[in-house]
Amino acid sequence: MLEIRNLNVSIGDKPILKGIDLHVKPGEIHAIMGPNGSGKSTLAQVLAGREGYTVTEGEILFENKNLLELAPELRAREGIFLAFQYPVEIPGVANIYLLKAAINARRKHQGLPELDAMDFLELTKEKLRLVGMDEALLYRPVNEGFSGGEKKRNEILQMALLEPKLALLDETDSGLDIDALKTVSEGVNALKNPDRAIILITHYQRLLDYIHPDRVHVLANGRIIRSGGPELALTLEERGYGWLETAEGIPA
Amino acid sequence: MSTIHSEAAERWLKDFQSDFSKSAPESSWLQTSRRQAIAAFSTRGLPTTRMESWKYTSLSPMLATGFRLAPQVEDSAALPYIEKSLPANRMVFINGRYAPGLSNLRDTESLILIPLTEAISRYPQELEQCMVNPHLDNGFSALNEAFWQDGAYLRLAPHAKPDSPVYLTFVTLADQPCVTHPRVMLFIGENAALTLVENYVGKGPYLTNTQSAIHLEKEARLDYLRLQCESPAAHHIGEVSVIAEAGSSFQSHSIALGGVLARVSLSTRLNGNGASCKLHGLMIGHGHQHQDEHTHIQHAKPDTSSEEHYRSILDDASRSVFCGRVTVEEGASQSKAQQASHNLLLSREAEADTLPQLEIFNDDVRCSHGATVGQLDETALFYLKSRGIGQGEAITMLTRAFAQVILDSIINPFLQEKLGALIGDKLDKPQDGGAKHVFFHG
Numbered sequence: 001m002l003e004i005r006n007l008n009v010s011i012g013d014k015p016i017l018k019g020i021d022l023h024v025k026p027g028e029i030h031a032i033m034g035p036n037g038s039g040k041s042t043l044a045q046v047l048a049g050r051e052g053y054t055v056t057e058g059e060i061l062f063e064n065k066n067l068l069e070l071a072p073e074l075r076a077r078e079g080i081f082l083a084f085q086y087p088v089e090i091p092g093v094a095n096i097y098l099l100k101a102a103i104n105a106r107r108k109h110q111g112l113p114e115l116d117a118m119d120f121l122e123l124t125k126e127k128l129r130l131v132g133m134d135e136a137l138l139y140r141p142v143n144e145g146f147s148g149g150e151k152k153r154n155e156i157l158q159m160a161l162l163e164p165k166l167a168l169l170d171e172t173d174s175g176l177d178i179d180a181l182k183t184v185s186e187g188v189n190a191l192k193n194p195d196r197a198i199i200l201i202t203h204y205q206r207l208l209d210y211i212h213p214d215r216v217h218v219l220a221n222g223r224i225i226r227s228g229g230p231e232l233a234l235t236l237e238e239r240g241y242g243w244l245e246t247a248e249g250i251p252a
Numbered sequence: 253m254s255t256i257h258s259e260a261a262e263r264w265l266k267d268f269q270s271d272f273s274k275s276a277p278e279s280s281w282l283q284t285s286r287r288q289a290i291a292a293f294s295t296r297g298l299p300t301t302r303m304e305s306w307k308y309t310s311l312s313p314m315l316a317t318g319f320r321l322a323p324q325v326e327d328s329a330a331l332p333y334i335e336k337s338l339p340a341n342r343m344v345f346i347n348g349r350y351a352p353g354l355s356n357l358r359d360t361e362s363l364i365l366i367p368l369t370e371a372i373s374r375y376p377q378e379l380e381q382c383m384v385n386p387h388l389d390n391g392f393s394a395l396n397e398a399f400w401q402d403g404a405y406l407r408l409a410p411h412a413k414p415d416s417p418v419y420l421t422f423v424t425l426a427d428q429p430c431v432t433h434p435r436v437m438l439f440i441g442e443n444a445a446l447t448l449v450e451n452y453v454g455k456g457p458y459l460t461n462t463q464s465a466i467h468l469e470k471e472a473r474l475d476y477l478r479l480q481c482e483s484p485a486a487h488h489i490g491e492v493s494v495i496a497e498a499g500s501s502f503q504s505h506s507i508a509l510g511g512v513l514a515r516v517s518l519s520t521r522l523n524g525n526g527a528s529c530k531l532h533g534l535m536i537g538h539g540h541q542h543q544d545e546h547t548h549i550q551h552a553k554p555d556t557s558s559e560e561h562y563r564s565i566l567d568d569a570s571r572s573v574f575c576g577r578v579t580v581e582e583g584a585s586q587s588k589a590q591q592a593s594h595n596l597l598l599s600r601e602a603e604a605d606t607l608p609q610l611e612i613f614n615d616d617v618r619c620s621h622g623a624t625v626g627q628l629d630e631t632a633l634f635y636l637k638s639r640g641i642g643q644g645e646a647i648t649m650l651t652r653a654f655a656q657v658i659l660d661s662i663i664n665p666f667l668q669e670k671l672g673a674l675i676g677d678k679l680d681k682p683q684d685g686g687a688k689h690v691f692f693h694g
């Protein structure tokens with residue numbers, strides 16, 4: 001489903017990603033961990049199509065299409081979803097309005113008719129329950145004045161409605177209380193199916209207790225320096241990143 | 253005054269005088285007032301960019317036009333501009349003249365709404381007193397006073413609070429460049445409350461030079477929506493002067509969508525203890541539109557408060573000017589003044605000038621102001637696109653959201669919704685000027 005080959009990305013003159021290789025098959029869950037500033041969000045943003053990054057080398061294929069040629073909105077309509085590490089506040093745009101526009105853009109792309117107001121509301125309410133979000137938040141401006149946890153739930157609500165093929169969750173667990181972590185994880189697990197892939201960016205093993213990854217990767221200084229099974233996350237929790245970086249000959 | 257200004261002023265005066273015809277004989281005070289206004293115009297002439305308050309708005313292109321006084325046209329010609337479904341009270345003027353066939357007035361004891369010409373014959377003394385303007389401080393007000401044909405007179409009795417808004421619509425239909433000089437006089441009685449919509453629309457090349465005088469008695473309240481939807485070839489000069497007595501509150505929304513050049517000056521005098529005003533404005537520009545909003549708030553008495561929030565959205569090579577002058581007089585202790593101006597530039601050639609002017613002669617007051625000029629937030633744009641929303645739609649959503657903040661403060665839900673739709677249209681289809689804006693024509 002997703003093939004990243006030798007991806008090199010710079011911001012201005014500064015190389016951030018230095019040769020990433022990653023293969024994700026449908027149905028798989030991958031976790032990406034790694035120190036602050038190592039390039040995890042950069043990778044997620046590049047996948048979603050954020051401007052301002054220069055791909056200096058390498059390629060990204062999504063379902064065998066060259067992803068880098070697609071505008072961000074087309075990537076989204078093709079089924080890529082990024083839950084932002086820092087969800088954006090948009091004063092003056094009602095949350096529900098954004099949800100509806102997003103769903104219908106996707107449906108139109110798939111050749112489906114737009115949802116009418118009733119069906120849309122019904123669907124949205126069902127998903128609200130799934131992510132344990134207060135209905136009142138639908139009618140407020142997107143993320144404006146939302147608490148940290150409410151913002152993260154709102155991202156998962158959007159994901160649940162859009163049913164992406166590839167979901168990128170950038171630290172969706174940070175800032176969630178213990179109960180919220182559980183509901184949000186359930187929301188993500190409900191989305192799991194053999195046709196979908198999920199990439200979780202996280203700092204904490206805790207999330208992986210709820211959402212079980214097939215593969216765990218460590219991103220440090222712009223490179224994936226180690227990949228392994230779920231047990232790798234446990235080792236990281238215990239030992240930190242230092243041993244890996246020295247082992248790879250990269251200064252900590 | 254530059255040569256072009258004085259030549260234009262002379263030509264205008266000569267042409268207007270030869271075009272001017274009265275519908276009925278006028279009383280001598282009125283004739284005197286017109287003569288004095290003509291004399292004042294001859295001395296003052298037209299404003300130039302050398303005057304501080306006209307620095308950013310040049311009239312030169314307008315002065316090259318040979319305007320004549322607007323001729324009378326058939327009422328039916330204005331039908332496309334009138335929305336049929338709007339309830340009373342509505343008053344329609346075409347080319348500066350009252351159009352009874354298109355109006356729908358409820359002349360009750362508590363709400364008197366009649367053409368100004370009729371008011372003059374009904375209440376001659378009262379109008380003589382308030383209409384003769386001793387200080388015509390600029391050429392446009394002098395011209396209006398000299399050549400007005402008709403206008404609206406409204407008096408709301410103390411404690412009256414009609415449910416539905418009053419609509420005043422001024423339509424100008426111009427085949428040749430022409431000018432109208434409408435007038436509006438509003439008196440809101442003690443503890444009375446009203447919502448009023450003043451709307452300007454039209455077709456062709458013309459100049460609307462309009463004056464509104466508003467008086468709020470003690471504890472009165474007025475929600476005043478001024479909607480400038482002139483034709484794309486039109487010029488619009490509007491002056492609104494408000495006097496707010498003790499405990500009264502004046503809330504305005506000045507929405508500038510149309511015209512090639514428009515300038516609105518709104519001056520509000522908080523004339524009694526505890527009087528307050530909230531002034532909102534939204535200017536939208538496309539092509540070479542130039543929107544200019546000047547406000548002057550005078551805090552004359554203690555405990556007065558003012559809030560001001562103006563925004564502009566500018567595309568192509570359009571321009572906006574916002575000048576917010578606030579004077580806190582010596583006696584106005586414990587007063588509060590707040591001002592914000594935010595400007596959104598959608599193109600590189602667009603330009604917004606925003607000028608706060610605070611003149612404070614009392615230490616015991618709280619004043620604040622803030623201004624921004626910027627583009628759409630890239631991060632917000634990307635966020636929307638990452639949800640599958642196309643570039644164009646994302647820009648529209650964010651742009652409308654920027655305007656919505658101003659509309660949110662319109663209290664009447666019907667007006668808020670209608671205006672939202674109107675502004676949506678203007679943002680989506682900027683080229684469809686005046687004729688599209690059939691709303692409020694009632």
Ligand SMILES: Nc1ncnc2c1ncn2[C@@H]1O[C@H](COP(=O)(O)OP(=O)(O)OP(=O)(O)O)[C@@H](O)[C@H]1O
Nearest residue numbers: 011014016034035036037038039040041042043085
């Ligand atoms: N616009 C920018 N200009 C310059 N450097 C940037 C810019 N954006 C990101 N960077 C740098 O790129 C590097 C990678 O940042 P990124 O946000 O991808 O890290 P991260 O792995 O997600 O970190 P965290 O775990 O703290 O979220 C950092 O050193 C960061 O400072």
Ligand SMILES: [Mg+2]
Nearest residue numbers: 040041042085
């Ligand atoms: Mg990050």
